[in-house]
Amino acid sequence: MTSIYSEKDLVVLARAGQLKGVVKKPPRISATTIQNFADCERRFYWAALAGLDTPPSESMKFGTKLHVHQERWLKHGTPQGDDAPGKLASLGAMLLPRPKAPGLAVEES
Numbered sequence: 194m195t196s197i198y199s200e201k202d203l204v205v206l207a208r209a210g211q212l213k214g215v216v217k218k219p220p221r222i223s224a225t226t227i228q229n230f231a232d233c234e235r236r237f238y239w240a241a242l243a244g245l246d247t248p249p250s251e252s253m254k255f256g257t258k259l260h261v262h263q264e265r266w267l268k269h270g271t272p273q274g275d276d277a278p279g280k281l282a283s284l285g286a287m288l289l290p291r292p293k294a295p296g297l298a299v300e301e302s
Contacts, residue, residue, distance in 0.1 A: 206245075267292055267299045 221241070230237040239245045249257070255278055262282035265271040270292035273279040290297055 263289065264299055267297060269293070 226237070226241050229240060240247065258276065258278035259282055262273050262279045263285075266273060266282065266286055267289060273283040273286065
């Protein structure tokens with residue numbers, strides 16, 4: 194994964210006062226965050242600490258939509274949509290717990 198920001202872009206942002214060199218948000222620790230740190234400590238800093246995330250890829254957008262369909266199904270029993278993520282969620286719905294099952298905790302996206 195490469196950053197959309199060149200070092201020149203980062204300098205311009207810093208000079209404009211948009212980067213203060215401080216932690217703007219606590220890092221969300223995930224496998225990707227750890228991998229980013231292992232791959233490039235600078236990318237980890239900009240993305241996880243300074244808050245300069247790169248725009249989501251098409252795959253990330255698809256995955257986010259898929260999770261929304263699954264969350265709706267688990268929380269409300271709402272049928273999946275007709276878009277590609279909804280169709281994929283429909284195929285996997287039989288592998289998920291019943292909607293509104295007792296004790297079911299659904300993560301918020």
